[in-house]
Each structure stands twice: as structure tokens, then as C-alpha cells.
Amino acid sequence: MTENHCAESLFDVIVLGAGAAGLMCAITAGQRGLKVLVLDHTDKIGKKIRMSGGGYCNFTNLNTEPKNFISQNPHFCKSALKSYTPFDFLKLIEKYNIAYREKAAGQLFCVEKAKIIVDMLLQEAQEAQVKIQIQKIIQSVEKIQDIFSIKTPDQTFTARLLVVATGGYSVPTTGATGFGFELARQFDLNIIPTRAALVPFTADPDSLEQLQPLSGIGVEAHVCYEKYYFEESVLFTHRGLSGPAILQISTYWPPGKKIEIDFCPHVDLYEKLILAKKESPTVFLSTVLIYFLPKKMVSLWLEYLFTKHKTENKNLASCSHTFLLEAANLFKKWKWLPAGTEGYRTAEVTWGGVDTNELSSKTMESKKVSGLYFVGEVVDVTGQLGGFNFQWAWASGYAAGKHMPSRK
Ligand code: FDA
Secondary structure, three states: OOOOEEEEEEEEEEEEOOOHHHHHHHHHHHHOOOOEEEEOOOOOOOHHHHHHHHHOOEEEEOOOOHHHEEOOOOOOOHHHHHHOOHHHHHHHHHHOOOOEEEOOOOEEEEOOOOHHHHHHHHHHHHHOOOEEEOOOOOOEEEEEOOEEEEEOOOOEEEEEEEEEOOOOOOOHHHOOOOHHHHHHHHOOOOEEEEEEEOOOEEOOHHHHHHHHHHOOOEEEEEEEEOOEEEEEEEEEOOOEEEOHHHHHHHOOOOOOOOEEEEOOOOOOHHHHHHHHHHHOOOOEHHHHHHHHOOHHHHHHHHHHHHHHOOOOOOEHHHOOHHHHHHHHHHHHOEEEOOOEEOHHHOOOEEEEEEOHHHEOOOOOEEOOOOOEEEOHHHEOOEEOOOOHHHHHHHHHHHHHHHHOOOOO
């Protein structure tokens, strides 16, 4: 070995990426007595964990099921999710007396800032004797005979096993890169084309001009694209639409297709209008609608309807049933064509990634290249919003760390 090779440097495992999946994998392998090194190119460990969940990290979801994940192979995630459940992670959280709360059904958030999760992982890593080096620029990765060799500008690190936990493209300011995908290609592994997911929609200039007055308004709504639907809030923004329901549907949305939104779910608006017409015929249409919907939205939508019919706000007595149905449908069946998404700049995750056909679902090891593992977001498994992506990171990291071969 040359001097440039780290003297004590044959590690059992090198993990590339000190995010959720990489740290969990390193801790699990370290606890089994393997000599582990984690390398990351950023100046701070776990940047995404720190910013997640609005700063309070939605670290898991108690209702995690395979149906909460999207992948070319929907069965792939099952084994890992079964071997490391939300309750396993919760046990760790409770070991550190970290306070948490359930925000929506099953979604667990920290009560204190998300840094507490990073601190917990670092403590676990230290106890498992895992070495972590940050600000390491990976220049090349090679497999020479049975040894992986990782070159940085000033050092070469070697290991029997290599784990790629470098995540996807989402939010490049956190250090996200396509490194894992490039590395997979280098080893001749197939990549499912990637795109931004859990991401706000943008509007085209005309639509944006029309919707501009609603910017900042949030509405509880039912958003659907084909068979996929979510009922959560929708937020009008100065660029288009956001909010949890929009982020959720963005994962299933193919560009160029319309989505449909019911801004008044669980209310038969047409029936309410007919009833109001019968009981209070002198009341204005807008007066009834603002009982169920934001005032600004009602004004804007009705302005469109009145212009179309060359009429103006009128009392219910002078509205035909057909007109009332059209008015109700404007809010109940609003069809909208997003211009696109805000892209990786703000996307919470990357859809697609290393083809699961290339990996063992039990161990995350490459079927083609022995000793090479992929865990976390870099793999073609994308969770819905609500703590599922971290659960995938923990579970896939654990699967690799647990099953990788120990020293002979
Ligand atoms: P992750 O991206 O976390 O880590 C990858 C690591 O690899 C990084 O440390 C990076 O620096 C490093 N790396 C990348 N390229 C490299 C290179 N070339 N050389 C060396 N190192 C490299 N999920 C959830 O379940 N609950 C939540 O509350 C949230 N909230 C949330 C908010 C925001 C704003 C975002 C962007 C994302 C979320 N997520 C989330 C998603 C969640 O953060 C994500 O799924 C996991 O962090 C993925 O974990 P990984 O370890 O796979 O990648």
C-alpha cells in the first residue's frame, strides 16, 4: 500500500453518505463488530434530517405499510419494512428519552428540534465505534478484485463492502447529488428514470394571473389524479399550488395531465344550493357559498361564472338548477392542468432510482456486484408524505447493516 492509502485502512464497510439511511446502516453494522467508516462530502451530518418535518422531523409513521410506497416493484420494500418497523425506531427514540407527538394519524414528530435525532444517531454511531469523516470529496470508486477503493483528493480508503447511501437529487443545497445513480451506472446497474416528487405544482402564466388573488389561502380539499386521491390541505402560492394534498398527488402525477380538486369535500354543494333556494330564495348565491368556502375564492370563481354567462351576482330564486349545478361543480370538480413542478429545488424526495430488480430485497446487496449495497432514497422506493421516507431509510439501512457478511 502506498502512503496515500489510509494506513489502518482496510475497513469492513465504507458507507457513502451520512444521512438517515447511511447512519442507520453504519450503526447496525458497527454493532455487529464490523469496522465501519462513513464518508460524506458536506460540512454537516444529516442536513435533511435537521430540516425535515418543518424542523421537527416526522421520523416515522406508525401506520407504515407497503402500500405507502411507490416502486416499479411494489413488493420490494416488504422484507425490509417487516424486519425494521416504526416501533423499532420508536424504541430507539424512547431509549434516548426524546419527546415526540403524533400530529396526524400515525405521523410521529419530535417535540424539540430535529437536531436531537442527529445527535442520537451520532451517539449510537460512536458507541458502535463507527468512524465518520465529512468534507470528503469522492473522486472515484473502483472494485479491484474483492476490495472497494474510494479515492478522495488526499486519501484512498479501502473496504470489503461498500454501501451507497447518497440519497437522490432533491434539495441540492443540502448536499444532494446524483452520485449514487452515477455509481450504479458505473457498475452497470439499471436506473429507473428519476423525477421530483412530494413537490409543489407550478402554474402557467395565464392560470397564475387568475389565481394570484388567492395566494396564501389554504383549503381542506380532496385532490385526485385517476385512482389516486388525498384529502388534506391545498395551498395557493405565488407560483401555483402546494400543501400536503398537492405534494402527495405530485408523486403520482405524470406531466401533461389534469388533476381534479374538490374544495368542499363531504358536502353536497348542489344539494345545499337547491335547499337554500327553496328555503331562502332571496339570498345571494355568493352568500351561501361563502358559508362553505373562502370568500376570496368564491368571488373569483363566481366572477368567472358570471362573465361566462354574461350575468352578475344574483339571488337564488333567479338561478336555474343547471346554473346552480355548474356553480357547485366549479368548486367540487375543479380540473386543473399544472404547468409542471418546482423540481428538485424544493422536492422532498426523488422518484425512481436504482432499479430494485438489481438488488436483494432482504439485504439491499447488488445481484451483479457482490459487496455493493444501495440503501435509502437512492433506491427506486418512494414513500408518501408522513414519515414514510425516513422509515424506508431506517429499514433499508438496517437490512443492509444486519445482513452484510461479517469478517471471516
Ligand atoms: P439523504 O439525502 O438524507 O442523505 C444522503 C447523504 O449523502 C447526504 O448527507 C449527502 O451529503 C451525502 N452525499 C450526497 N452526494 C454525495 C457525494 N457525491 N459524496 C459524498 N456524500 C454525498 N421524510 C420523512 O419521512 N419525514 C419528514 O419529515 C421529511 N421531511 C423532509 C423535508 C425536506 C425539506 C426534505 C428535502 C425531505 C424530507 N423528507 C422527510 C425526506 C427525507 O429527508 C429523505 O427521504 C431521507 O433523508 C433520505 O435519506 P437518505 O439517507 O437516503 O438520503
